[in-house]
Amino acid sequence: MPPVLVELLQFLFSGLASGAIYALVALGFALIYNASHIINFAQGEFVMLGGMVTWVLLSQGIDLPLAILGAVAVTMVAGLALEKLAIERARDANVVTLIIITVGAGIFLRGLTSVTLGKDLHALPAFSGNAPIDIAGATLMPQSLWILGVTAAIVVALHVFFHYTVVGKAILAASHNPLAARLVGINVNVVLLLSFGLSALLGAVAGILIAPITATHFEVGIMLGLKGFAAAILGGLGSGPGAIVGGLLLGVIESLGAGYISSDYKDAIAFVVILGVLFLMPRGLFGKRGTERV
Amino acid sequence: MLDIEGLTSHYGRIQALDGVDLTVGEGELVALVGANGAGKTTLLRCVSGVQPVTGGRVLFEGKDITRASPHTRVALGIAQVPEGRQMFGPLSVEDNLRLGAVRRKGPKVADDLERMYERFPILKEKRRQPAGTLSGGQQQMLAICRALMSHPRLLLLDEPSMGLAPLLVREIFDTVARLKEQRTTLLLVEQNAHAALGIADRGYVLETGRMVLTDTGPRLLSNDRVKEAYLGL
């Protein structure tokens, strides 16, 4: 292959890997937004907790698979606690108040982590080593394959959950019509709790998958949360397919921008995307349009 | 079966219900009529638990349910066909029906689905389509079937004939009459006072949040005040 194409392929590989991470974070935003119209600004902290707790468990001599499970569990407990202790108690407040609560919760989680686990940067080991795989001259790290594979598995699992299980459909129903959901007997508090738990799970998985590549730190959630948010906006807030496409697209745009223009601009691209989408197509690529007949 | 005592409810500072009393006996069909904005929907929402009660009590089979959550009430046997049908629009017709049975467990749900499809074959034909694509009349049938999927002991119907063509209005009232024959207890809210009082055992008239009249269906139909205000005679 000509070097130009090899270079392009290389950028695409790295863009898709980080894009998959953004997609997971964006899916977390979408779940909570659909259940409550809350934009959960603590979503990034779930990502951070995933990586940081895995690191601390590993440092205690626990095996990687167990450390990962432990980190996912701890993060889910944090997500459930946020809903139970803060959001549910303020449920009658308006959405802006609830969003501010999530901002506060994010600051709290960050502070708590820096106090208990410190402010150092920690690298996690890659799941299956660092021997690069050669594909048509471009190299793919095994960790990137893990990211793409796990993300794909999660997307399939979510699809099955929302289309083939009663609980999944009840969550969809509650997000489309909360009044009707309550009238048929769906417990909307449980729906909200489930969506925070599920969002925390997605965030933790994203944080664990990316930690071997970018290392983890008590503040990684800020940037990853914002990128996930940009991806969610790009795809259309509240849309599942939108979150996935938005995440992958943002990852690729970022990687091409960093590769062909300058890596100085890498992080700025997410903000340009947020502003561009909000100005030019506020509903994003897959945003909701009214289909209901009245 | 249902006893409402001195019920008061507010939207912020606006009072929508002011000390309302109403009872529905087992197997009865009770009609609640009143002008637009009288508070009929608010009353049904209070019974289902989706509207805060600021005073009074709601008793179901002697049990105080004033503070019970909506899903508890569905499990106890109270179902509502809400105003405006309130479909889960993007979900399929069949999913809408299945969600009507979320508070029930067991394989019987499939049998119930079949029974609904038998009664309304059009729903079977369209069972894989998003509920939002159905016509108004079909959505109303679906809303009724969805509520029936919970096996309610008390069914609340909020203006089921609203916005429908005369032929469909007939079908709705036929369905209500059939439910009564099957001994389902019914509280029917209607602006179509003539048709509602015509099939009801008893009726109530609500005016700006206060209950002003109650009597048997036939006697309310011949009441001068009702004739003038609600029957346009």
Ligand SMILES: Nc1ncnc2c1ncn2[C@@H]1O[C@H](COP(=O)(O)OP(=O)(O)O)[C@@H](O)[C@H]1O
């Ligand atoms: N969501 C709401 N917010 C504020 N006021 C409301 C709301 N819904 C109803 N109301 C008021 O409460 C009163 C009763 O309304 P409603 O119960 O819908 O009457 P009906 O069903 O008899 O037409 C009306 O004055 C209406 O304006």
Ligand SMILES: [Mg+2]
């Ligand atoms: Mg009404």
